[in-house]
Amino acid sequence: MRGTFANVRIKNLMLPPKGDGTREEGGVTLYQPGGAKLPIYDAAMKYVAAGVPTVVFGGEEYGTGSSRDWAAKGTQLLGVKAVVAKSFERIHRSNLVGMGVLPLQFKAGDSVESLGLTGDETFDITGLANLRPQQDVTLVIAKPDGSRREVKLLCRIDTPIEIDYFQHGGILPYVLRELVSRAA
Numbered sequence: 001m002r003g004t005f006a007n008v009r010i011k012n013l014m015l016p017p018k019g020d021g022t023r024e025e026g027g028v029t030l031y032q033p034g035g036a037k038l039p040i041y042d043a044a045m046k047y048v049a050a051g052v053p054t055v056v057f058g059g060e061e062y063g064t065g066s067s068r069d070w071a072a073k074g075t076q077l078l079g080v081k082a083v084v085a086k087s088f089e090r091i092h093r094s095n096l097v098g099m100g101v102l103p104l105q106f107k108a109g110d111s112v113e114s115l116g117l118t119g120d121e122t123f124d125i126t127g128l129a130n131l132r133p134q135q136d137v138t139l140v141i142a143k144p145d146g147s148r149r150e151v152k153l154l155c156r157i158d159t160p161i162e163i164d165y166f167q168h169g170g171i172l173p174y175v176l177r178e179l180v181s182r183a184a
Helices: 040-050 068-077 090-098 160-167 171-183
Strands: 028-031 036-039 054-057 080-085 102-106 122-126 136-142 148-155
Touching: 028 040, 036 040, 068 080, 068 090, 090 102, 090 160, 160 171
Parallel strands: 054 080, 080 102
Antiparallel strands: 028 036, 102 148, 122 136, 136 148
C-alpha cells in the first residue's frame, strides 16, 4: 500500500508549484482540511480513519505502466472510491472496476487544469443510482468559498458484468456472493 502512488516521477498538480515554478515530484499530497503536506499513504490512512472517501484525478492513459492488478488493489486499499482521468490504460481500467473503484473519464476539453482544481475542493458524484455501461454521471465540485460547479463525466464501466462487479465492491465480493447464493 505504501508503494501505491509513490513513484518519484509523479507530479501532484494539487500541490502548489515550487518557487522556481516546477512541480514537486514523489508521493506527497495535501491533506484537507488544512493543507498539511503528507506522504500519500499517511494522508490516505487519515481519510480512511475519518470515513472520508477519496477521488484521484489523472491525465491521459491513466494507469499506463502500473503493476498489473496491484496498482488497482493499492488504490482500493488506500480508500479511493473513484478515479477521474482524461483516458485510461485498457487493462488498468478493467482492474479498477475489478477492485470496486469507479473509473470516470473527463469529457472532451475538460481536465484538472481547465476546471481550475487546486486540491481544496470537495466532490460528489451523482447519477449512480441506475448505473448503465458508459453512461454520463455528474461530478459536483464544491469550492471552499461555497461556489459549486457541475461537470459531466463518462462512466468507464463498459459492460453489464462490470456493473455487477462494481455494485458488489469488486470481482471477489461478487464471486463470493454468487457462491453463497448457490449454496443456500
